[in-house]
Structure formats: C-alpha cells, structure tokens
Amino acid sequence: MQQILFLILTVLSHIGASLFFAKPRFNKIITVAIWLVYGVVFLLLPPDVAYVSYFISFALHLVLFFITTTGRTVEKGFLFFSYATTYTCFSTLFNMLDNTVNSMVAKLIIAVILMAIMQYILYRLLLPSFKKVAMYIREGWGKFYAVVLSFWALIVGQSLFTMMQPMSSEESIIFLLTMLAFCITYIAIFNSMKNIVELSREKQKSLHTELLQAQVDAQAMEAEQVRQNRHDMRFHYQALMTLAKTGETDKIIDYLKTRSEILEATTTGRFCENETVNNILKVFYQKATAQNITMEIRAAAKPDISVPSPTLVTIVANILENALHGAIESKAEKPSITVSIKHKAGRLVISCENTCLESLNFDEMPDYLQGIGVHSVMSSAEKHNGSCRFSANNGVFNCMVIMDE
Numbered sequence: 001m002q003q004i005l006f007l008i009l010t011v012l013s014h015i016g017a018s019l020f021f022a023k024p025r026f027n028k029i030i031t032v033a034i035w036l037v038y039g040v041v042f043l044l045l046p047p048d049v050a051y052v053s054y055f056i057s058f059a060l061h062l063v064l065f066f067i068t069t070t071g072r073t074v075e076k077g078f079l080f081f082s083y084a085t086t087y088t089c090f091s092t093l094f095n096m097l098d099n100t101v102n103s104m105v106a107k108l109i110i111a112v113i114l115m116a117i118m119q120y121i122l123y124r125l126l127l128p129s130f131k132k133v134a135m136y137i138r139e140g141w142g143k144f145y146a147v148v149l150s151f152w153a154l155i156v157g158q159s160l161f162t163m164m165q166p167m168s169s170e171e172s173i174i175f176l177l178t179m180l181a182f183c184i185t186y187i188a189i190f191n192s193m194k195n196i197v198e199l200s201r202e203k204q205k206s207l208h209t210e211l212l213q214a215q216v217d218a219q220a221m222e223a224e225q226v227r228q229n230r231h232d233m234r235f236h237y238q239a240l241m242t243l244a245k246t247g248e249t250d251k252i253i254d255y256l257k258t259r260s261e262i263l264e265a266t267t268t269g270r271f272c273e274n275e276t277v278n279n280i281l282k283v284f285y286q287k288a289t290a291q292n293i294t295m296e297i298r299a300a301a302k303p304d305i306s307v308p309s310p311t312l313v314t315i316v317a318n319i320l321e322n323a324l325h326g327a328i329e330s331k332a333e334k335p336s337i338t339v340s341i342k343h344k345a346g347r348l349v350i351s352c353e354n355t356c357l358e359s360l361n362f363d364e365m366p367d368y369l370q371g372i373g374v375h376s377v378m379s380s381a382e383k384h385n386g387s388c389r390f391s392a393n394n395g396v397f398n399c400m401v402i403m404d405e
Helices: 002-021 028-044 050-068 073-098 104-136 141-164 169-245 249-266 275-290 309-329 372-382
Strands: 294-299 336-344 347-355 387-393 396-404
Touching (some): 002 028, 002 050, 050 073, 104 169, 309 347, 309 372, 309 396
Antiparallel strands (some): 336 347, 347 396, 387 396
C-alpha cells in the first residue's frame, strides 16, 4: 500500500513536470496516459535491489520526459535534471521519514506536504528564473549542465547510501541539512544568473531609450535650426543685395565664407546617412567627449541597410558601450576610441578599437570577458551570416564585426 501511494504521487509529479515544467508535445490526455503506463510498468518491476529499481525508473523517466515535451534538447535536458534533482531530494526525505512514522494517515499527510513544497520550489523559484535565462542565453548551456549534474550526482549518491545503510537520528539530521543546503545553493545560483540577465536587459532598454531620446532631440534641434535659418535668411539676402549693388564682390565672397563657417559650426552633427547608426554615434560621441576621451569616427553606413534597426542598435551600441568602459578603465593618459563602419563586397564591416588595460593580452576573447553585451553582439551578427573578432595587444582592444548587409 505504501509503495502504491508513493508511486501515485510520483506519477502525478511526473505528469505535472511534463505538462507545466516544460513545453508539452501532446495534449493533456495523451500525456497523462503515457505516464499512467509508466506507473503500471514500474509497479510490475521486481524491486530486488532498491538502487537498481531507482535507475530503471530514472531511465524510463528520462526517455518519457523527452518524448512528452518539446523544445531545444539542451534546455529540456537541463529542465529534466533540475526536476530529477529536486524529486530525488524529496523522495529520499519521504523514505527517511517513512521509517520513523507508522500511521498511514501521517505518511499521506507528510507525502502531500513534501510534494507541495517540491512543486513550489520547481514552479515558483526555479522555473521563472530558467525561463528568463533561456530567453536571452542561447549558448553556453554546458556550464549550466555541469552545475545541475553535480548537484544531481551528490544527491543521488547520498540517497543510494541511505538505502543501503540505515542512518542514526544525528546522521539523518545532517543529511537533511546537507540536501537543504544543496537545494538553496542551486536555486541561489540560478536566481543570480536571472538577476544578471535582467540587469543586462534593463541596461539594453535604457540604452534604447537614450538613443530614442537622442533622435528626438536631434530632430528638434534640426527643426529649430531650419526655423532660425528661414527667419534670418531675409536679412542675409538684403546684405548680399546691398553689396552686389555697390559691386563689392570681395566682400560678398567674405560674407558667404563667414556664413558657411557659422553653419558648419552650428550643425547638429552627422556622421553617416543611416539614421539609426548616426544617432548611436552621436550619443556615444557625446559620452566620450564628456569623459575627455578622443573619439574618431569614420562612418559610411548607407541609409538602406537591410539589417533591422534593433539589430544595428544591439551591435553598434554594445560595441561602443564596451569601448567606452574600456577606455575609462584603461587610465591611459590620452584615452581614445576609433570607430569605422563601411561596406565591402556586399558585407557590412564594423570595427572599433579603444585604449584598454595593458594587462589585457589575447587574440581570442576569453570566456571570463564574454559578458551579456558581447554575447548579444555575437548572436546578432550570426543571425546575419556574420562573425566577430576580438583581440587586445599593447593596451589597445580591437573588435571587428563582419556580416551581410
């Protein structure tokens, strides 16, 4: 009776994982039917050795979880081992308490409470963090696997140990505290990753807002400049007409030269014909100037680039943001940033170099320097059949992105 009770709760937990923890492949009826068959098969297995039964159950669970869910394999695998780790922890806890509780009613209450706690941990604490991270991180899941598999191996090892060798009350308390520490640490690690992603997204949103505001300000300045020029134009015509009537050609030339210089000095600034790229460059040029950083810009971005504006913002803004931070942190006597944007053989070439710490020295970007911004640049470039190159030598950091127009 006790095994049947535990099996029923296990099957219900697995059904919930396939329907709600991951993306279900089938409708609810088919998913429930598959897991009911799993329950019957496992119930008929001869439980000669506890740990053998566990691994048979685990293998069946792994296969069925992948069959009944959809999505990227790496993400499904991570979700499965996260679920398996939590499930193993709480099933072991149930088995330990089962040895000290005789009443079936008490066992049922304990089982339901433990299952409720497990569901809360999975669906309220872990799953939201996973969805947030999975939404923006497409690569590097091998590192996440290393974390979850380590926790799973430790908890399974301890669980099998408790099956083969009964523990004293003191050892049981230590074991329970250890498993609790594992769960808390695991959730804390993933929650920290979620917070890092959220901060990065907020930073990206702030950058987009800043660029949009810069565009609005630039348009307002241009409109005001046009209005002012129209207002002043009649005075200039009158002055030129007076000089022309008196035949003072040299003065007319000097007057026109002076006006040309004034117009050049009061222009709002235009680095290229592409509005999106131009606005980004203006924002970072102002930021660099405010930090006493020399910024040289050679931009020839066409107005009709097929790359979507959000992608251009992601790539150019992140490159310049990193360059600005690098120049500031370099503590160089004359910090500088040089940007080049050009078209070559049907490809868009974006290159940027900036002063950086002398201690940085590499030909390929090391993993520890690959923050969310760098990953955003790389993934955005790859979507347009592009590639990225990063290097640092002699206090100069170089970044180059080449992709289809």
